Amino acid sequence: MNKTPIFKRVAIVGIGLIGSSLSRAIKANQLAAHVAVHDISIDALETAEKLSIADSYHESISDAVLESDLIVLAIPIRVYRETVSSMVSSLSSGAILTDVGSVKEEVIRVVKPILPIDMHLVPGHPVAGTEHSGPESGFSELFQDRWTILTPETGTNKNAVEIVKEMWQRVGSDVEIMGASHHDRVLAITSHLPHLIAYTIVATAADVEGQLKNEKADENTVTTAEVIKYSAGGFRDFTRIAGSDPVMWRDVFLSNKEAVLEMLGRFTEDLTALQRAIRWEDGDQLEALFKRTRSIRRSVVEAGQAGGFQYTEVSADKPKK
Amino acid sequence: MNKTPIFKRVAIVGIGLIGSSLSRAIKANQLAAHVAVHDISIDALETAEKLSIADSYHESISDAVLESDLIVLAIPIRVYRETVSSMVSSLSSGAILTDVGSVKEEVIRVVKPILPIDMHLVPGHPVAGTEHSGPESGFSELFQDRWTILTPETGTNKNAVEIVKEMWQRVGSDVEIMGASHHDRVLAITSHLPHLIAYTIVATAADVEGQLKNEKADENTVTTAEVIKYSAGGFRDFTRIAGSDPVMWRDVFLSNKEAVLEMLGRFTEDLTALQRAIRWEDGDQLEALFKRTRSIRRSVVEAGQAGGFQYTEVSADKPKK
Numbered sequence: 001m002n003k004t005p006i007f008k009r010v011a012i013v014g015i016g017l018i019g020s021s022l023s024r025a026i027k028a029n030q031l032a033a034h035v036a037v038h039d040i041s042i043d044a045l046e047t048a049e050k051l052s053i054a055d056s057y058h059e060s061i062s063d064a065v066l067e068s069d070l071i072v073l074a075i076p077i078r079v080y081r082e083t084v085s086s087m088v089s090s091l092s093s094g095a096i097l098t099d100v101g102s103v104k105e106e107v108i109r110v111v112k113p114i115l116p117i118d119m120h121l122v123p124g125h126p127v128a129g130t131e132h133s134g135p136e137s138g139f140s141e142l143f144q145d146r147w148t149i150l151t152p153e154t155g156t157n158k159n160a161v162e163i164v165k166e167m168w169q170r171v172g173s174d175v176e177i178m179g180a181s182h183h184d185r186v187l188a189i190t191s192h193l194p195h196l197i198a199y200t201i202v203a204t205a206a207d208v209e210g211q212l213k214n215e216k217a218d219e220n221t222v223t224t225a226e227v228i229k230y231s232a233g234g235f236r237d238f239t240r241i242a243g244s245d246p247v248m249w250r251d252v253f254l255s256n257k258e259a260v261l262e263m264l265g266r267f268t269e270d271l272t273a274l275q276r277a278i279r280w281e282d283g284d285q286l287e288a289l290f291k292r293t294r295s296i297r298r299s300v301v302e303a304g305q306a307g308g309f310q311y312t313e314v315s316a317d318k319p320k321k
Numbered sequence: 322m323n324k325t326p327i328f329k330r331v332a333i334v335g336i337g338l339i340g341s342s343l344s345r346a347i348k349a350n351q352l353a354a355h356v357a358v359h360d361i362s363i364d365a366l367e368t369a370e371k372l373s374i375a376d377s378y379h380e381s382i383s384d385a386v387l388e389s390d391l392i393v394l395a396i397p398i399r400v401y402r403e404t405v406s407s408m409v410s411s412l413s414s415g416a417i418l419t420d421v422g423s424v425k426e427e428v429i430r431v432v433k434p435i436l437p438i439d440m441h442l443v444p445g446h447p448v449a450g451t452e453h454s455g456p457e458s459g460f461s462e463l464f465q466d467r468w469t470i471l472t473p474e475t476g477t478n479k480n481a482v483e484i485v486k487e488m489w490q491r492v493g494s495d496v497e498i499m500g501a502s503h504h505d506r507v508l509a510i511t512s513h514l515p516h517l518i519a520y521t522i523v524a525t526a527a528d529v530e531g532q533l534k535n536e537k538a539d540e541n542t543v544t545t546a547e548v549i550k551y552s553a554g555g556f557r558d559f560t561r562i563a564g565s566d567p568v569m570w571r572d573v574f575l576s577n578k579e580a581v582l583e584m585l586g587r588f589t590e591d592l593t594a595l596q597r598a599i600r601w602e603d604g605d606q607l608e609a610l611f612k613r614t615r616s617i618r619r620s621v622v623e624a625g626q627a628g629g630f631q632y633t634e635v636s637a638d639k640p641k642k
Contacts, residue, residue: 078604102554127554131618146553186547189526191554197522198555200595202614204588205510226507228620232467233423233448233512234519236621237558243618246611253599253607264596267525268589274521275585278574283399286574290567293523297452297564299549300557 006167007032011068013061013083015039015048016245017129018100019074020138023053025171028140038064039135048135062090070167073099077251081110093118096160100126102187102248104151104180106255112153120160123151123180126173127191131243144172145304151180188259192252193267196260198241199249205235327488328353332389334382334404336360336369337566338450339421340395341459344374346492349461359385360456369456383411391488394420398572402431414439417481421447423508423569425472425501427576433474441481444472444501446508447494452564465493466625472501509580513573514588517581519562520570526556 010032012019019037026032037054038061039045045057058064065071065087075083080099091097097119101107107123115121128146130137148168152161165175178186209224231239253260277285331353333340340358347353358375359382360366366378379385386392386408396404401420412418418440422428428444436442449467451458469489473482486496499507530545552560574581598606 127551129554147551149551182541182543185541186543186551187554189529189543190548190551190556193525194522194555194559196595196599197518197559197592199611199614200592201515201518201588202617203610204514204584204591206613206617207587207591208510208584220503220506222503222507222510227511228617228624230448230468230470230507230511231621231624233450233508234515234562235511237562238515238518239614239618239621241555241558242611242614244611244615246608246615249611250604250607254602254604257599257602260599261596263525263529264592264599266529267522268592270525270528271518271521271585271589274517275582278517278578278581278585281575281578283571283575286571287567289524290520290563290565290570292527293520293560293563294565294567296523296527296549297560300552300560303549303552 003030005030005033006163006170007068007070009034009036009068010070010072011035011065012037012054012072012074013039013064013087014073014075015044015053015135015138016074016133016248017137018126018142019072020048020051020053020135021140021142022072022074022100022126022138022171023048024138024140025143026167027054029170031167031170032070036064036068044135051135053135053138061087065095066090067092069095070163071095071097073097073101076247077101077103077106077110077255079251080107081114084111084114088114088116091116091119094120096120096122096164098122098124098150098164100124101255102191102252103255104149104183108151108153108180120157121152122156122161122164124164124168125149125151125183125187126168127187128173129244131240133245133248141172143168146173148173148175149183150175150177151183152177153180184256185259188256188263192256192260193263195241195244195249196253196264197267198238201235201238202242324351326351326354327484327491328389328391330355330357330389331391331393332356332386333358333375333393333395334360334385334408335394335396336365336374336456336459337395337454337569338458339447339463340393341369341372341374341456342461342463343393343395343421343447343459343492344369345459345461346464347488348375350491352488352491353391357385357389365456372456374456374459382408387411388413390416391484392416392418394418394422397568398422398424398427398431398576400572401428402435405432405435409435409437412437412440415441417441417443417485419443419445419471419485421445422576423512423573424576425470425504429472429474429501441478442473443477443482443485445485445489446470446472446504447489448508448512449494450565452561454566454569462493464489467494469494469496470504471496471498472504473498474501505577506580509577509584513577513581514584516562516565516570517574517585518588519559522556522559523563 012023035054036056038058049057104123126148168175205227208222333344356375357377359379370378425444447469489496526548529543
């Protein structure tokens with residue numbers, strides 16, 4: 001396996017789950033002579049330093065990116081513009097800017113106009129994560145056997161794309177390259193809509209008690225404590241997803257609005273059809289649908305995408321007793 | 322710990338995931354001198370015998386329940402009526418009938434009128450499971466540290482209730498007793514609605530390609546293969562739930578129709594509000610909601626209900642490579 005460092009200096013801007021994991025992974029795989037990290041949170045920087053996830057820790061973003069040949073944005077999408085603006089004067093000619101955001105068209109739309117002409121923009125998205133946030137939640141194996149999607153525009157320097165690709169491969173990812181617009185539609189259905197649905201159902205369940213406060217409490221009144229107590233019946237799987245970083249996900253939905261609304265429209269149609277089947281007690285329709293979804297589950301398991309949250313489950317989720 | 326057998330003979334009717342797990346658990350904890358199992362599937366019985374999950378295996382339900390002091394129904398709810406009808410003539414006076422179904426009012430409504438007066442009905446529901454089905458998927462630890470809810474009617478023989486309670490406790494469950502109607506509302510929000518949503522979103526995602534067949538395929542066309550490939554972004558968590566037994570779940574929705582439709586109505590309202598917030602780019606509303614759901618996740622983790630699918634994850638979900 002190739003052991004040569006790829007970069008002289010990598011700057012990672014934002015050291016939450018993904019940023020701190022990538023920093024650890026770059027160091028663990030010796031992909032850079034130096035990894036510099038920046039975060040707007042002093043607390044996060046102090047935690048990162050205690051955990052030794054990088055080689056240097058910077059309150060100043062300019063100091064972090066100075067003389068870096070790769071800069072990685074690992075911050076909420078809606079702060080890309082001001083963040084990149086604040087660093088442009090310190091960027092080196094020929095440096096590569098990449099990111100890890102879950103939406104890619106918006107990145108190109110926002111960043112490209114303010115990036116110096118002698119820089120290379122290679123937007124990226126590792127399809128990996130847990131519901132935990134912050135530098136302490138990262139780990140160097142997060143990207144192993146997961147997909148990373150790069151969405152460089154046509155005409156992007158091929159060498160720059162290859163270098164970013166090699167980095168992700170050497171931290172364990174398989175890399176695919178596709179158009180930003182296509183990426184955003186694929187992720188709208190595979191990631192953004194599932195998160196939206198999970199957030200909603202958790203809120204609905206949490207509100208069951210509150211909604212009932214205006215009614216006379218009777219033997220049918222369901223309490224929030226009961227919702228939590230009996231969550232093993234299915235609900236808890238949604239709480240995991242709905243525990244993901246609120247600011248990051250706010251920005252994902254706002255930045256991929258059109259594709260998310262389209263997929264949500266399809267989902268609502270399907271849900272309404274199922275609601276009707278229940279009301280009319282159309283058991284055949286229900287059973288046929290449930291058999292079809294079961295075969296999709298098998299495909300997901302066969303594709304090897306079924307596990308992956310094991311780190312989280314084992315470390316963070318204690319058994320009941 | 323009490324090691325005395327509770328029963329002379331237990332009959333388990335239906336040996337899918339739950340029935341076969343309970344059979345194993347009763348034997349592992351020596352709660353009965355004899356465990357007899359019945360299933361309408363000869364294949365299932367042969368598998369069960371190969372796996373030695375019980376003491377005797379019966380194609381005839383009458384043979385299975387004969388001289389049993391406990392009969393456990395572990396079959397889809399919509400076949401309770403005909404199943405109980407077919408066994409009543411073989412039931413012993415004073416025997417207890419219980420079940421493991423996810424809906425409880427319907428059980429009382431259907432079974433009570435056809436049960437001999439000298440029998441005891443103690444409806445039960447272990448809130449435990451994986452998405453796998455069949456006798457081979459069961460294991461004796463399935464109920465450990467999980468809740469089991471009993472919903473006996475007022476006036477049910479107290480001793481019968483205590484005996485069923487003791488059985489669940491000795492296979493590792495914590496037992497709660499509540500009214501059947503209350504149970505059905507709690508489960509509608511904690512289990513039935515989450516399953517319904519998961520089934521729907523998996524179907525929506527699976528149909529993305531099909532829906533697009535009528536359109537001109539372009540760079541935005543998302544394929545089913547891509548949905549599966551990039552499922553680690555959130556979608557795969559839903560496929561697990563949507564891989565659950567189709568017939569069992571068909572019956573759950575039909576048997577708990579009113580409560581499911583009510584919770585679904587609440588969910589749809591909440592989803593529509595979120596859809597509007599995205600369309601109007603109301604970031605504050607989104608962020609506030611996502612912060613609230615995150616705190617619910619913490620409560621679930623603290624309540625110790627967050628793990629539990631670890632058996633499944635570790636055994637069935639192979640890493641990608």
